[in-house]
Ligand SMILES: NC(=O)C1=CN([C@@H]2O[C@H](COP(=O)(O)OP(=O)(O)OC[C@H]3O[C@@H](n4cnc5c(N)ncnc54)[C@H](OP(=O)(O)O)[C@@H]3O)[C@@H](O)[C@H]2O)C=CC1
């Protein structure tokens with residue numbers, strides 16, 4: 001539902017009358033407020049005085065276990081009355097804003113300040129601000145933590161201009177950096193990656209790299225080379241990694257993935273001819289899985305530990321690889337159901 005914001009009083013267009021709900025949200029809601037904070041350092045500094053600041057330690061989000069045994073992020077609540085720590089004002093990065101127009105930032109308290117493994121318990125007291133007690137609005141969707149991690153990492157690793165070698169300085173929001181000598185502006189970067197679930201009509205093909213957790217198999221993935229289209233990357237990666245030629249490519253969805261350095265994952269389904277399914281593997285392993293095998297692998301919630309019997313483990317729910325596999329399994333179930341119904345008729 002559209003919510004008029006204080007900051008937008010005076011806007012000429014009555015959004016609910018002339019725009020769709022989506023357009024209203026994009027043009028008049030708090031997303032526009034966030035864009036303003038990215039462009040206006042003073043407004044951003046003022047927003048930080050009343051913000052929620054989500055804490056990270058050396059790029060890992062600081063999570064707390066709730067009484068329901070789920071994990072939730074830890075945030076500092078700034079109420080505008082306490083003096084702010086220098087690092088909070090200089091190093092917090094803006095990630096968004098709540099429905100109530102409260103800005104949300106991330107801050108890495110581990111960078112250059114704590115020894116590895118040292119306790120974080122002193123941090124809120126030092127800042128003299130309370131820790132968010134009920135972050136329930138954030139629990140269902142932790143995507144903003146992935147976004148925060150990627151932005152923190154980009155700021156931590158972009159301290160120098162790649163043209164002049166001189167230091168870069170960030171704006172208050174941490175959404176861009178400018179070279180102190182040449183004025184070149186840098187924005188956060190993502191590497192495009194194609195991820196594809198190959199099927200032969202009855203089975204799907206999953207691979208594993210030696211760097212994967214024990215037992216984990218996923219859809220095939222690879223970075224786009226300079227100048228390649230997504231379709232070319234997809235065909236090349238499948239040919240390189242498993243020696244197969246795909247046809248009938250269809251798009252599924254996309255996801256930002258912060259590991260190892262902000263990838264933009266675009267996910268596809270593709271099929272190979274049932275007559276040409278012989279895998280020639282460049283990975284640690286790649287093999288075909290039946291619907292039954294996928295169904296039981298989807299039930300496995302954690303990777304097997306050393307000494308456990310071998311078991312296949314698939315990427316967790318929030319990973320786009322899981323989404324592709326789930327979509328494929330649903331489609332297979334639907335088609336075998338309709339086959340059965342046709343036979344009955
Ligand atoms: N969300 C999900 O469900 C999944 C996400 N992924 C992600 O997809 C991405 C790609 O998968 P992966 O199979 O590793 O890719 P590739 O098959 O392309 O192999 C990775 C190798 O490609 C080289 N490379 C080329 N361009 C880049 C670049 N821009 N950034 C980093 N490395 C590059 C690196 O080689 P070198 O180091 O030798 O230079 C790297 O080791 C990874 O980030 C992975 O985390 C993968 C599977 C599931």
Ligand SMILES: [Mg+2]
Pocket residue numbers: 220221222241
């Ligand atoms: Mg790969």
